[in-house]
Amino acid sequence: xxxxxxxxxxxxxxxxxxxxxxxxxxxxxxxxxxxxxxxxxxxxxxxxxxxxxxxxxxxxxxxxxxxxxxxxxxxxxxxxxxxxxxxxxxxxxxxxxxxxxxxxxxxxxxxxxxxxxxxxxxxxxxxxxxxxxxxxxxxxxxxxxxxxxxxxxxxxxxxxxxxxxxxxxxxxxxxxxxxxxxxxxxxxxxxxxxxxxxxxxxxxxxxxxxxxxxxxxxxxxxxxxxxxxxxxxxxxxxxxxxxxxxxxxxxxxxxxxxxxxxxxxxxxxxxxxxxxxxxxxxxxxxxxxxxxxxxxxxxxxxxxxxxxxxxxxxxxx
Amino acid sequence: xxxxxxxxxxxxxxxxxxxxxxxxxxxxxxxxxxxxxxxxxxxxxxxxxxxxxxxxxxxxxxxxxxxxxxxxxxxxxxxxxxxxxxxxxxxxxxxxxxxxxxxxxxxxxxxxxxxxxxxxxxxxxxxxxxxxxxxxxxxxxxxxxxxxxxxxxxxxxxxxxxxxxxxxxxxxxxxxxxxxxxxxxxxxxxxxxxxxxxxxxxxxxxxxxxxxxxxxxxxxxxxxxxxxxxxxxxxxxxxxxxxxxxxxxxxxxx
Numbered sequence: 172x173x174x175x176x177x178x179x180x181x182x183x184x185x186x187x188x189x190x191x192x193x194x195x196x197x198x199x200x201x202x203x204x205x206x207x208x209x210x211x212x213x214x215x216x217x218x219x220x221x222x223x224x225x226x227x228x229x230x231x232x233x234x235x236x237x238x239x240x241x242x243x244x245x246x247x248x249x250x251x252x253x254x255x256x257x258x259x260x261x262x263x264x265x266x267x268x269x270x271x272x273x274x275x276x277x278x279x280x281x282x283x284x285x286x287x288x289x290x291x292x293x294x295x296x297x298x299x300x301x302x303x304x305x306x307x308x309x310x311x312x313x314x315x316x317x318x319x320x321x322x323x324x325x326x327x328x329x330x331x332x333x334x335x336x337x338x339x340x341x342x343x344x345x346x347x348x349x350x351x352x353x354x355x356x357x358x359x360x361x362x363x364x365x366x367x368x369x370x371x372x373x374x375x376x377x378x379x380x381x382x383x384x385x386x387x388x389x390x391x392x393x394x395x396x397x398x399x400x401x402x403x404x405x406x407x408x409x410x411x412x413x414x415x416x417x418x419x420x421x422x423x424x425x426x427x428x429x430x431x432x433x434x435x436x437x438x439x440x441x442x443x444x445x446x447x448x449x450x451x452x453x454x455x456x457x458x459x460x461x462x463x464x465x466x467x468x469x470x471x472x473x474x475x476x477x478x479x480x481x482x483x484x485x486x487x488x
Numbered sequence: 489x490x491x492x493x494x495x496x497x498x499x500x501x502x503x504x505x506x507x508x509x510x511x512x513x514x515x516x517x518x519x520x521x522x523x524x525x526x527x528x529x530x531x532x533x534x535x536x537x538x539x540x541x542x543x544x545x546x547x548x549x550x551x552x553x554x555x556x557x558x559x560x561x562x563x564x565x566x567x568x569x570x571x572x573x574x575x576x577x578x579x580x581x582x583x584x585x586x587x588x589x590x591x592x593x594x595x596x597x598x599x600x601x602x603x604x605x606x607x608x609x610x611x612x613x614x615x616x617x618x619x620x621x622x623x624x625x626x627x628x629x630x631x632x633x634x635x636x637x638x639x640x641x642x643x644x645x646x647x648x649x650x651x652x653x654x655x656x657x658x659x660x661x662x663x664x665x666x667x668x669x670x671x672x673x674x675x676x677x678x679x680x681x682x683x684x685x686x687x688x689x690x691x692x693x694x695x696x697x698x699x700x701x702x703x704x705x706x707x708x709x710x711x712x713x714x715x716x717x718x719x720x721x722x723x724x725x726x727x728x729x730x731x732x733x734x735x736x737x738x739x740x741x742x
Contacts, residue, residue, distance in 0.1 A: 224520075224525065227519060227520040227528075228520050231519040231520045234516045234519055235513060235516060235517065235729050235730060236729055236730065236732050236733060237733075238564070238733035238734055238740075238742035239560050239564075239734075239742050240509075240539055240542060240543045240546075240559055240560055240563055241543070241560075242742060243512075243516075243539055244536060244539050244540060244543070247516060247519075247532055247535055247536045247539065248536060250519055250520075250532060251529055251532040251533060251536065254525055254528050254529045254532070255529060257525055258525055258526070258529070261525070296733055296742070346742075349741070349742060350742075353740050353741065353742075354737065354739055354740045356737060356740070357737070357740050462520070463520075466520070466521045466522075469521075469523070469583075470522065470523025470524060470584065471523075472642070472644050472645060472648070473523035473524075473527075473584050473638070473645065474523055474524060475641070475642055475644075475645070476637055476638050476641025476642045476644070476645030477524075477637050477641060478641075479640075479641045479642050479645075480636065480637040480640050480641040483640060483641075
């Protein structure tokens with residue numbers, strides 16, 4: 172009898188979940204949700220959080236060499252924002268019953284991933300422009316769509332993150348625009364950064380829809396609202412014009428306007444490179460992970476001291 | 489304003505601006521390296537306050553030159569012997585305890601200095617100090633909170649703080665040196681008496697130490713030199729990195 176009640180309850184909860192999804196209502200942490208939905212979100216949100224945090228490394232690479240006091244302040248503020256985004260997102264994932272420490276452990280063990288784009292190096296100051304403009308530009312397209320995602324804490328985090336990301340994108344574009352108005356060396360640096368970051372930015376949207384392994388359930392549960400290819404197209408269409416305005420060339424000889432679809436067609440993406448980098452063989456995969464592990468370990472005695480102090484104080488009170 | 493007084497003000501402003509800039513640069517080194525994400529953000533925030541402060545102070549200093557210099561020119565085109573920041577500010581970052589002890593000593597000093605400068609007869613400086621003192625007070629409370637955690641946390645954290653305090657103590661007396669410039673500025677009510685600041689500074693540090701179980705080290709050898717632009721070997725390397733783009737592409741603007 173008890174078992175039957177349990178089954179009925181479960182069925183009722185699942186119907187409730189389905190109803191909310193259909194009615195475009197947000198799923199909140201206390202709501203019942205299918206286990207697969209919870210796990211999917213943990214995987215996606217923690218990956219998003221790790222990406223924000225690992226992304227601090229390539230940008231931090233130029234913090235000490237920023238060429239003006241103004242650009243140093245802007246870059247500092249930007250990286251600080253990324254850290255803040257990481258914090259929101261870790262907190263959003265924690266509402267699903269996983270701790271930050273556990274998420275970091277999964278990252279260190281290679282069980283959780285971060286955005287592939289941060290496995291590329293920032294070689295010149297123009298790369299800081301390219302990251303802001305192209306990488307954050309691509310992230311915005313993705314994240315605007317996620318504002319309508321079905322999990323409440325994730326959707327709400329996206330609203331604030333998107334506002335800050337659009338400031339980041341302007342910062343990146345400003346660096347590129349300034350360099351394109353500058354000396355021949357600066358123009359060369361800017362075009363070189365464009366050439367190196369364009370294709371990896373397109374890859375940020377993930378495989379073509381026909382090859383995307385996680386999209387099925389994500390669409391059904393309204394976690395994902397637009398397909399990889401739709402988002403990529405949106406990014407290309409808005410970015411090409413911005414490049415032309417400042418005199419940068421898109422490194423794709425096959426790129427051309429398609430009147431029928433009112434968008435650009437692009438040349439083939441080298442997915443073998445994508446697969447290679449994602450499986451650990453990119454220029455900075457090892458470096459990024461070693462850096463994170465090293466400093467996490469290095470800070471252990473500080474975290475232990477803070478915990479011990481907290482306990483000591485709570486005993487005194 | 490006499491030429492002599494103008495030069496004294498210029499050196500003083502460069503000292504304040506350079507202290508802010510070099511501390512900001514060192515604090516920025518913590519980016520993606522702090523013990524926890526919250527602290528990564530906090531240290532970036534401190535760095536940001538310092539760079540912002542450097543921008544205003546160096547800009548003002550630039551107006552005291554015959555031919556006006558921009559804050560960027562002063563930050564990126566001067567060499568080691570033309571910098572006047574305290575030696576402590578340029579010391580390598582070290583571990584987290586070292587950064588906290590450094591921040592404690594420097595922010596306690598800046599809190600008192602900017603408080604006194606709010607009364608400066610130089611109206612630019614007094615107006616600026618109203619904002620700077622608020623920041624310095626927050627920086628001091630951040631460092632003092634961490635002193636408590638590390639001092640009363642574990643034996644390891646306590647020992648690390650003790651080491652840091654001992655290593656840094658030899659760089660503290662330099663803050664309070666009264667050079668001819670300082671004397672001249674004091675006579676004109678532009679800058680405070682550094683000797684008086686020293687007493688209050690020792691009280692301020694003593695109070696934090698009393699709560700955390702640290703003691704004020706015995707005065708031993710004290711490093712000096714920054715008033716004359718004589719630095720440690722570390723400053724040159726810091727400037728090499730910071731000034732790299734401006735020096736490599738002197739015709740470019742960014």
